[in-house]
Amino acid sequence: MKYNIACIPGDGIGPEIVREAVRVLDTVAEKYGHEFKYTELLLGGASIDAYGVPLTDETVEKAKAADAVLMGSIGGDAKTSPWYRLEPSKRPEAGLLGIRKALGLFANLRPAVLYKELAAACPLKEELTEGGFDIMIMRELTGGLYFGERKTYVENGIRCAVDTLTYNENEIRRIAVKAFEIAKKRRGIVTSVDKANVLDSSRLWRSVVDEVAADYPEVSLSHMLVDNCAMQLVRDPKQFDVILTENMFGDILSDEASMVTGSIGMLASASLNDTSFGLYEPSHGSAPDIAGMNKANPIATILSASMMLRFSLDLGREADSVDNAVKKVLEDGYRTGDIMSEGCTALSTDEMGKKISEKIL
Ligand code: NAD
Numbered sequence: 001m002k003y004n005i006a007c008i009p010g011d012g013i014g015p016e017i018v019r020e021a022v023r024v025l026d027t028v029a030e031k032y033g034h035e036f037k038y039t040e041l042l043l044g045g046a047s048i049d050a051y052g053v054p055l056t057d058e059t060v061e062k063a064k065a066a067d068a069v070l071m072g073s074i075g076g077d078a079k080t081s082p083w084y085r086l087e088p089s090k091r092p093e094a095g096l097l098g099i100r101k102a103l104g105l106f107a108n109l110r111p112a113v114l115y116k117e118l119a120a121a122c123p124l125k126e127e128l129t130e131g132g133f134d135i136m137i138m139r140e141l142t143g144g145l146y147f148g149e150r151k152t153y154v155e156n157g158i159r160c161a162v163d164t165l166t167y168n169e170n171e172i173r174r175i176a177v178k179a180f181e182i183a184k185k186r187r188g189i190v191t192s193v194d195k196a197n198v199l200d201s202s203r204l205w206r207s208v209v210d211e212v213a214a215d216y217p218e219v220s221l222s223h224m225l226v227d228n229c230a231m232q233l234v235r236d237p238k239q240f241d242v243i244l245t246e247n248m249f250g251d252i253l254s255d256e257a258s259m260v261t262g263s264i265g266m267l268a269s270a271s272l273n274d275t276s277f278g279l280y281e282p283s284h285g286s287a288p289d290i291a292g293m294n295k296a297n298p299i300a301t302i303l304s305a306s307m308m309l310r311f312s313l314d315l316g317r318e319a320d321s322v323d324n325a326v327k328k329v330l331e332d333g334y335r336t337g338d339i340m341s342e343g344c345t346a347l348s349t350d351e352m353g354k355k356i357s358e359k360i361l
Contacts, residue, residue, distance in 0.1 A: 002035040003313055006066035008059075011045040011092060012286025013296035013349075014072025020298035020353025021070060021305040024325075027357040028309065028318045039066060043099060044074025044092035044286075045083045054095025060102045063279075068312035069103075070305055071281040077288040100141070105271035105279055106171070107178045108139040108250065109307065112257035112267070114237075117330040120341055121262030124234060135233075135240045135257055136186065138179045139250025141271060143171045144201070146247050167201045167246065169208050174274055176212040179244040183219045185316070189241035190221045193229045193249055205246060226253070233257055258283060265297025265338045268304040270311060278312045280304040294348040297336040299326055302356055325359035 007022065009015035022038065029036050041059045048054050054074075063069050075092045078084045083092050114122055114132040122129050148164030176192075183190045192209045194202035206223055213221040224232070226249045232239065233256055245253060258267045267283035282300030290296055303326060310319035334355050335344040347355060 001313075002037065003068075004037050004039065004066045005308070006041050006063045006069040007038045008041050008043045008063075008069060008071040008074075009046070010043055010072040010074040010286060011076055012073060012288045012291040014074065014286055016072075016292070016294065016349045017282065017296050017298040017301040018070065018072040020349060020356075021301040023353045024302050024322060024357050024360065025070075025305055025309075027360045028315075028322065031321070031360055032315070032318050034315070034318075041069075043071070044095045045076050045081065046074075047095060048083050048086070048090070048092065053090060054092050055098040055102075060099060063099065063103060068277060068308045069099075069279040070301075070308055071279060072301060073282060073284060073286040075286045075288075081288070100271060100279070103271075103277070103279060104142075104273040106140065106142040106274070107175050107272040108141040108254075109182070109270040109272065109311075110137045110139070110254040110258060110267065110283060111135065111269075111303070111307075112137065112237075112254070112261050114261045115266075115327065115330055117327075117333075118261070118263055118266070118339055121339065122260060123262060124237070124260055128234075128236065129238070131238075133237045133240070134186075135237060136182060136242045137250060137254040137257055138175065138182070138242060138244045139254055140167075140171065140175045140246045141250075142247075143167050144247035146251075165199065165201050165248075167204060169204065172205050172208040173212055176209045176244060178272060179242050180212060180216040180219050182311075183242040184216065185310075187241040188219045190219055191229070191240055191243050192221060192223050193226050193243055193245040193253065194223065195226050195249075196223065197225060201246070209244065229253060230256060234260060263297075263339050265300055265336065266303070267300050268307055270304065270307045272311060276312050276314065278308065280308040280312075294350060295337050296349050297338050298349050298353050299336075299356075302326060302353070321360050322356075324361070325356045328359045329355050 145165040152161040196202040272278040306322035309315040
């Protein structure tokens with residue numbers, strides 16, 4: 001099959017790590033008889049340097065025309081980069097928010113996987129994480145508190161501020177459907193997280209999720225209050241498969257879940273719209289401190305490319321082959337500097353990409 005992939009290398013380590021993800025994709029294409037055509041696009045600092053703005057209409061249009069977007073990371077060092085002397089709406093990060101909005105990406109997926117080979121990086125007690133864990137956090141990305149009406153005002157001489165948390169049933173239903181569809185392809189367990197003991201928006205969330213669950217008898221659903229979930233993630237992370245939650249709770253819980261894996265260079269992410277289209281990128285930033293040194297860990301980007309194969313291109317077998325290649329390379333003791341431990345073999349960015357490509361079966 002032929003696929004058109006928009007590629008946004010971005011800034012800092014972005015070009016180095018995207019290059020390795022493309023190397024792995026090319027190996028997949030060769031082994032499985034596919035053709036991946038890449039269209040390179042500018043975003044963030046690279047776009048500011050070329051066009052004076054962090055996102056152009058051309059980037060949006062070409063991204064929309066692709067089957068999926070694979071991205072590195074954008075941004076620079078806020079203290080030294082001239083990009084941060086521009087007004088906030090012209091800085092690199094504005095480009096990222098702009099493209100997410102323009103592409104209608106409402107579902108953010110962040111896997112938090114603890115590989116048993118990297119267990120030493122996990123800050124939790126060994127008995128809690130034995131054998132590793134594999135959680136998919138699904139966060140609603142375009143509604144809730146971050147997009148509600150807000151104002152700051154003075155009343156009777158006292159400063160006040162208000163933020164509004166609004167959801168409608170359609171916004172909840174579309175992400176719940178995504179969560180159940182994804183759970184079907186995993187271990188079949190959805191934990192929906194809310195604050196239904198206090199918030200009306202959470203009570204609506206809970207009832208719409210229950211309605212959607214009725215269409216997925218093969219998936220088991222439970223509801224959990226957000227405060228309990230924050231605790232359970234550090235008490236017993238292995239209980240979770242898919243965590244489904246609204247925007248702000250997801251923002252906090254996905255950071256918590258990813259940090260318990262302990263390895264920022266390993267964390268992939270995807271943002272999806274209501275078709276199979278998605279934007280795939282590592283969870284980490286552009287690491288300007290190690291940019292251009294061939295030291296960055298490309299695995300988060302390679303695993304993001306694997307999510308792209310699975311969720312946008314419907315190539316599950318090929319995605320499995322990438323995930324297994326990553327596991328094999330870790331099992332064989334190969335590491336980039338950020339995940340290095342005693343007795344392992346140190347690899348550069350491109351050596352790691354090549355090693356993973358060699359293990360694609
Ligand atoms: P960062 O994630 O770039 O770096 C934090 C630390 O982790 C650094 O020490 C870095 O060297 C290390 N690190 C990150 N990724 C790594 C990798 N793949 N391999 C090895 N080490 C890695 O966070 P930051 O320093 O706070 O941000 C730098 C820039 O990235 C900023 O401009 C920020 O706005 C931007 N940023 C972009 C995104 C994105 O593109 N989605 C996300 C977060 C931050």
